[in-house]
Amino acid sequence: MPSIHPLIDKGLIKGDPNFPGGRLLCRCSSNQVIVGLKSNVAHNHACGCSKCWKPEGALFSVVGVVPRENLTVEKNESKLKIVDPTAVILRHACRECGVHMFGRIETAHAFHGLDFVHSELSDQSGWQEPQFAGFVSSIIEQGFDPKGMDEVRSKFKSAGLETYDALSPPLMDLLATFAAQKAGVKFSNL
Numbered sequence: 001m002p003s004i005h006p007l008i009d010k011g012l013i014k015g016d017p018n019f020p021g022g023r024l025l026c027r028c029s030s031n032q033v034i035v036g037l038k039s040n041v042a043h044n045h046a047c048g049c050s051k052c053w054k055p056e057g058a059l060f061s062v063v064g065v066v067p068r069e070n071l072t073v074e075k076n077e078s079k080l081k082i083v084d085p086t087a088v089i090l091r092h093a094c095r096e097c098g099v100h101m102f103g104r105i106e107t108a109h110a111f112h113g114l115d116f117v118h119s120e121l122s123d124q125s126g127w128q129e130p131q132f133a134g135f136v137s138s139i140i141e142q143g144f145d146p147k148g149m150d151e152v153r154s155k156f157k158s159a160g161l162e163t164y165d166a167l168s169p170p171l172m173d174l175l176a177t178f179a180a181q182k183a184g185v186k187f188s189n190l
C-alpha cells in the first residue's frame, strides 16, 4: 500500500489553534522561493485530485486555505509560473523544483479571496492538521487500482478523517449557495 501522505501515514499531529502562520519554502537547494503567511491554514484536507501538488510517492496532496491578503511572496517570485492558466485555481509553482507555492482564484467563485497552500513546505510546526479527505475516488483517474479503495478509505478512517469524493459538506454547501445566488434562486424551507 503506497503512502497516503507523510502527514497522515503515521497518525495526525494536532496543530496549535493559536499558531500565527509562518513561511513556506520551495524545494530548491538555493534561491528558494519563500512565501509568508500571516495566519494558520483553515479547511486543511487531503485532496486526491490530479491537479494538486503531492510530495514524491504520496497518493494525496494536503492542502488548506488562507485569506489572500495574508499571503506574500517574500523571495524569488520570478521563479514562479502558473501551472495551468485555464484552471479555476491558478497554481503558482516553482519552475525549477516544481513545488506549488500557492493557488489563487481570480474569477467569481465561492472560494475567491482564499489562497490554497501546502503547509508541509514550512519548517515550522503548529499548522492545522488535516480535517478530512476530499476527491478520494479521483486517485483512480491517476492509475490507482479501484480494488484498493476500501483500504485507502479505511486508512483515513483509522487516522480519524472522514472521506468524501468531492469536498466536505460545509464546503459543498458554500459552493451550492454561491451557485444558487448567482442564478438568483430565493431560499425557502422546502
Ligand SMILES: N[C@@H](CCC(=O)N[C@@H](CS)C(=O)NCC(=O)O)C(=O)O
Pocket: 047, 048, 049, 050, 051, 052, 087, 088, 089, 090, 135, 138, 139, 141
Ligand atoms: N477528478 C478530477 C477532479 C479535479 C477537481 O475538481 N479538483 C478540485 C479540487 S482541488 C478543484 O476544485 N479543482 C479546481 C481547479 O483545479 O482549478 C481530477 O482528479 O482531476
Ligand SMILES: [Zn+2]
Pocket: 026, 027, 028, 032, 033, 094, 095, 096, 097, 098, 099
Ligand atoms: Zn524551487
Ligand SMILES: [Zn+2]
Pocket: 047, 048, 049, 050, 051, 052, 061, 135
Ligand atoms: Zn485537489
